[in-house]
Amino acid sequence: MGSRSDGDDPSTSESLLLITTEDRQQRRSNTSSSPATAVVVFSTVVAVSGSYVFGSAVGFSSPAQTGIMEDLSMSLEEYSVFGSILTIGAMVGAVMSGKIADQLGRRRVSWLLDVGRLLIGYGIGVLSYVVPVYIAEITPQNLRGAFTTVNQLMICIGVSVMWLIGTFIHWRSLALIGIIPCMLQILGLLFIPESPRWLAKIGLWKECEYALQQLRGENADISEEAAEIRDYTETLDQISESGVFDLFQPEYAKSLIIGVGLMVLQQFGGVNAIAFYANSIFISAGFSSSIGSIAMVIVQVPFTLLGVLLMDVSGRRPLLMVSAAGTCLGCFLTGISFLLQDLQENKGVSPILALVGVLVFTGSFSLGMGGIPWVIMSEIFPINIKGSAGSLVTVVNWFGSWVVSYAFNFLMKFSTEGTFFMFSSICCVTVLFVAKLVPETKGRTLEEIQASMNPFIVN
Numbered sequence: 001m002g003s004r005s006d007g008d009d010p011s012t013s014e015s016l017l018l019i020t021t022e023d024r025q026q027r028r029s030n031t032s033s034s035p036a037t038a039v040v041v042f043s044t045v046v047a048v049s050g051s052y053v054f055g056s057a058v059g060f061s062s063p064a065q066t067g068i069m070e071d072l073s074m075s076l077e078e079y080s081v082f083g084s085i086l087t088i089g090a091m092v093g094a095v096m097s098g099k100i101a102d103q104l105g106r107r108r109v110s111w112l113l114d115v116g117r118l119l120i121g122y123g124i125g126v127l128s129y130v131v132p133v134y135i136a137e138i139t140p141q142n143l144r145g146a147f148t149t150v151n152q153l154m155i156c157i158g159v160s161v162m163w164l165i166g167t168f169i170h171w172r173s174l175a176l177i178g179i180i181p182c183m184l185q186i187l188g189l190l191f192i193p194e195s196p197r198w199l200a201k202i203g204l205w206k207e208c209e210y211a212l213q214q215l216r217g218e219n220a221d222i223s224e225e226a227a228e229i230r231d232y233t234e235t236l237d238q239i240s241e242s243g244v245f246d247l248f249q250p251e252y253a254k255s256l257i258i259g260v261g262l263m264v265l266q267q268f269g270g271v272n273a274i275a276f277y278a279n280s281i282f283i284s285a286g287f288s289s290s291i292g293s294i295a296m297v298i299v300q301v302p303f304t305l306l307g308v309l310l311m312d313v314s315g316r317r318p319l320l321m322v323s324a325a326g327t328c329l330g331c332f333l334t335g336i337s338f339l340l341q342d343l344q345e346n347k348g349v350s351p352i353l354a355l356v357g358v359l360v361f362t363g364s365f366s367l368g369m370g371g372i373p374w375v376i377m378s379e380i381f382p383i384n385i386k387g388s389a390g391s392l393v394t395v396v397n398w399f400g401s402w403v404v405s406y407a408f409n410f411l412m413k414f415s416t417e418g419t420f421f422m423f424s425s426i427c428c429v430t431v432l433f434v435a436k437l438v439p440e441t442k443g444r445t446l447e448e449i450q451a452s453m454n455p456f457i458v459n
Contacts, residue, residue, distance in 0.1 A: 036143055037217045039193065044147050046188030047134050048154040050127040052181045055158020057086060057120045062278045063166025063293065064174060071171075080409050083277070087402035089121020090128065091395050120178075121398075128374075129394040133386065136378035137195040138215050140225075141445050145311035145375055149304075152371025156304040159275060160297040167290045196226075197446070200233040201383050225445075232447040233383065247389055255380045255453050258438055259393040262373035265430040267400030269327055270423035271365055273408040274358060280409070284416060285337055285354030286347075292355055299359050303366040310367075315442040316376060319368035320434045326364020328427035333357030335420035342417065357420075369430070379441050382450045 061083045069079050132151050139147045158181075166174050193215060199208035208229065212222045247256055274281065282292035310319060334357030340350045381389040411419040441449050 035217065036139075036147075037215060037220075039214050040139055040143075040147070042188075043138055043192040043215070044135055044150060046185060046192050047131045048150050049181045049185035049188065050124075050131050051151045051154035052158040053120075053178060053185070054124040054127055055155035055160075056162050056178045056181070057124055057158075058155070058272065058275050059159030059162030060166070060171075060174060060178070061086075062275065062280075063163055064171035065277070065279055067171040076409055080406055084402050084406035085118050086121040086124075087272075087398050087405060089118040089123075090125030090398040091121075091402065093122040093125025093127075116175075125394065125398055128397070129390045132374040132378040133390060134195055136375070136446065137197045138193070140216070141443060142312060144379075144446075145316065145442060146308050148375045148378060149308045149311050149371040151374060152366075153301075153304045153308055156300050156366055156370065160300050163278065163293040164297050167293055197229055197233070197383060200229050205230065228445060228447050232451070247385060247392060252381075252385060252389070254437075255382075255450075256389065256392075259377050259380060259389065260396050261433055261437065262376060263393055263397035264400055265324075265426060265433060266369055266373050267397055267404055268423075269324075269365075269369065269427045269430060270331060270361075270404065270420070271327075271370070272401045272405045273419075273423070274361060277405075277408055278358065280412075281334075281358060282354065284412065285334075285341065285351050287351040287355050292358065295355065295359055296362050299363045300366050303363040304370065307367045307371060311372075311375070312442060315440050316368075316372050317434060317438055317440050320372050320438065321431050323364050323368030323370075323372070324427050324430035324434060326367065327361050327369060328424050328431070330357050330359070330361025330364055331420045331424035331427060333360060335417045335424060338416035338420065376438065376441060379446055379449050380439075380453055 065079060065083075068074060068082070069076075074082070132148050135148045135151060136144055161177075162174065165177070193211040194207070196208045196212040196215070199205075199211055209222065209226050212226055212229075213220070216222050216225070246252075278293060278296060279289040282289040307319060307323075334354050337350045337353035337357060340346050340353070377390065377393050408419070411422075439449075439453065444452075
């Protein structure tokens with residue numbers, strides 16, 4: 001970590017990071033109405049092609065479950081391994097994502113299937129960190145929230161397409177469809193600029209300004225934004241590059257608690273249990289899995305789009321709290337449905353209540369809890385720890401996803417209603433966590449957010 005002599009004025013170091021109110025207001029007036037240029041839009045589209053792959057991989061296991069188990073004579077335990085092994089690969093990819101961003105027979109076929117899903121998991125583990133960070137670093141502050149949330153919109157579209165067409169086509173054809181967005185992203189990456197903030201971090205100032213000019217438009221005045229990036233980066237250059245263990249220093253505690261906390265609560269709220277095993281939930285509740293999956297598609301995409309539109313209007317905190325409260329209600333209704341089923345009461349109401357509960361959860365999660373934790377993760381960590389912190393937060397997210405997706409079938413065997421009541425309780429805790437700890441980041445530059453959350457980095 002950086003140091004100063006005893007005679008240095010403490011306010012000097014702090015002032016290096018904390019921009020004066022007048023400067024902030026001036027910079028806001030210059031950048032608050034920055035338009036969405038064609039380069040920003042195209043770069044975002046290319047980046048979120050990977051998010052579509054992410055979503056299609058998550059959405060694949062639900063409609064494919066019956067076909068794979070029948071064709072390959074898989075047991076429930078073996079399919080649980082297949083469903084959850086995606087998250088193992090994602091954890092490996094997540095561990096490496098920060099550094100990368102900074103620098104024959106049925107049994108054999110089943111094994112190959114697991115290997116393929118593991119490799120897909122590795123790829124989406126990297127993408128789950130890199131995509132929101134890249135979008136956050138290239139977009140102007142007035143559009144950052146909405147554009148970064150497009151990441152979640154494309155994940156939802158990927159999941160929805162898999163759920164929808166998976167009810168009509170064979171699982172092998174379903175798997176092949178996932179190749180298309182991968183190829184589009186590979187081609188698109190040849191034509192988009194690098195993140196100006198990453199270029200500044202490695203000292204390529206001319207390239208940084210060139211990329212920023214490309215992103216803001218040929219005639220845009222980038223002097224204020226470029227100066228702010230340069231000032232903040234030069235300040236952080238006084239501090240040595242931080243590793244994983246440096247993240248646990250007191251000066252980073254607030255950012256780390258918020259980043260890790262949101263990811264833990266997102267996953268243990270049950271989202272991937274419902275995403276991976278929606279069909280089996282509907283079947284267990286006595287409802288048509290095909291109708292249920294189509295209904296989820298109808299709800300998921302519009303609510304995610306609504307979240308994108310509201311992100312930079314209402315702010316992050318209100319959307320998060322409304323979203324978490326909705327997921328709490330959705331899980332509670334689903335739990336009540338299974339409780340009534342076990343008690344053999346209101347048998348006609350139970351399947352409908354399960355459908356309503358899952359749809360309330362899906363819509364509410366899509367509104368905020370799906371995308372906003374990733375938006376906030378991309379905003380709160382200073383550039384000198386962003387790689388290590390991003391890797392840690394993403395690993396935590398995928399570890400939680402693995403625990404839930406692997407354990408879900410076994411939890412459902414033990415207690416169906418108890419499983420959903422547990423998810424509901426965790427979603428309730430999320431509301432309190434956001435209300436007490438999560439800051440509002442709407443309308444602030446990345447440098448402002450990071451300086452305010454970590455004001456004593458230089459010590």
